[in-house]
Amino acid sequence: MSRTVTLTEPNLGRTYLRAALGALPLPGLADRGSDLPDRAAELNGLKVDVGNLAAYCDATGLRFGDQLPLTYPFTLTFPLVMELMVARDFPFTAMGSVHVENVIERFREISVAEPLDLTARIENLREHPKGLLVDAISEVRVGRELVWRQTSTFLHQQRTSLSGGPKPEPKPAEEPPAPLRKVKVDQARIHRYAAASGDRNPIHMSSIAAKAFGFPRAIAHGMWSSAAVLQVLEGRIPAAATYSVRFGKPILLPASVNVYADAVPGGWDVSVLDAKKGFPHLTATLR
Numbered sequence: 001m002s003r004t005v006t007l008t009e010p011n012l013g014r015t016y017l018r019a020a021l022g023a024l025p026l027p028g029l030a031d032r033g034s035d036l037p038d039r040a041a042e043l044n045g046l047k048v049d050v051g052n053l054a055a056y057c058d059a060t061g062l063r064f065g066d067q068l069p070l071t072y073p074f075t076l077t078f079p080l081v082m083e084l085m086v087a088r089d090f091p092f093t094a095m096g097s098v099h100v101e102n103v104i105e106r107f108r109e110i111s112v113a114e115p116l117d118l119t120a121r122i123e124n125l126r127e128h129p130k131g132l133l134v135d136a137i138s139e140v141r142v143g144r145e146l147v148w149r150q151t152s153t154f155l156h157q158q159r160t161s162l163s164g165g166p167k168p169e170p171k172p173a174e175e176p177p178a179p180l181r182k183v184k185v186d187q188a189r190i191h192r193y194a195a196a197s198g199d200r201n202p203i204h205m206s207s208i209a210a211k212a213f214g215f216p217r218a219i220a221h222g223m224w225s226s227a228a229v230l231q232v233l234e235g236r237i238p239a240a241a242t243y244s245v246r247f248g249k250p251i252l253l254p255a256s257v258n259v260y261a262d263a264v265p266g267g268w269d270v271s272v273l274d275a276k277k278g279f280p281h282l283t284a285t286l287r
Helices: 012-023 050-060 073-085 187-197 207-212 222-233
Strands: 003-006 039-046 098-106 116-128 131-142 145-157 181-185 241-247 255-264 267-274 280-286
Touching (some): 039 073, 050 222, 073 116, 073 131, 073 145, 073 187, 098 222, 187 222, 222 267, 222 280
Parallel strands (some): 003 039
Antiparallel strands (some): 039 116, 098 145, 098 241, 116 131, 131 145, 181 255, 255 267
């Protein structure tokens, strides 16, 4: 039977301390199970912190107003997801995990003034050639009405039974086409995003920490890029929308990236490409 952890006030500082301890190779601290624990998390009656929302909009370049940006509820549900991932019996450590895909379903716009009930659960543990994948399912309700749902897929890099196979041939670098907009991002901006979102994964916070997890420099959050790219569609995103994102090569800080948005039947195709070599950092559909 599933057990539900009820949060009254998220404390991400304490959660990250637990994550750091769980990553240490100490007897009894780092022992991991092979199955996902049957557990969920909830937080009821949350009121949006308008100051936090303003900081989020400043970091991502999105418009600050009476309605929550499409991607903002990620920051509200993130503490619940972290609460589940830092548990001692979770199959891998939260530290260093990489966000590889994300799907947001918004069923209507959400007012800043509405009290929100949040839930999160994690399912679908599976192998990948680069490690283990899981899906974190987050939902936001107003009363009994489901208004927002997200599926975030995280990768923990390690060897699995699928590792060691032939690697695809790398695609040759291509000069990217002229962008709709260029967006600059540096460590200071990512620090502002981390403070607003609560996502202080070490791979984003400094190059020294990022190198410990195999990255040459600190990288931008995937959810920062998925929010920032929506600058080009401000005022044209419908109240009910599905936003599906696949993250490509990480954005190494600092960087200037090319943003594209093409109108298609039913919505938009969106992408963020490397400004010099043209490889994708993010490809997405908004429908």
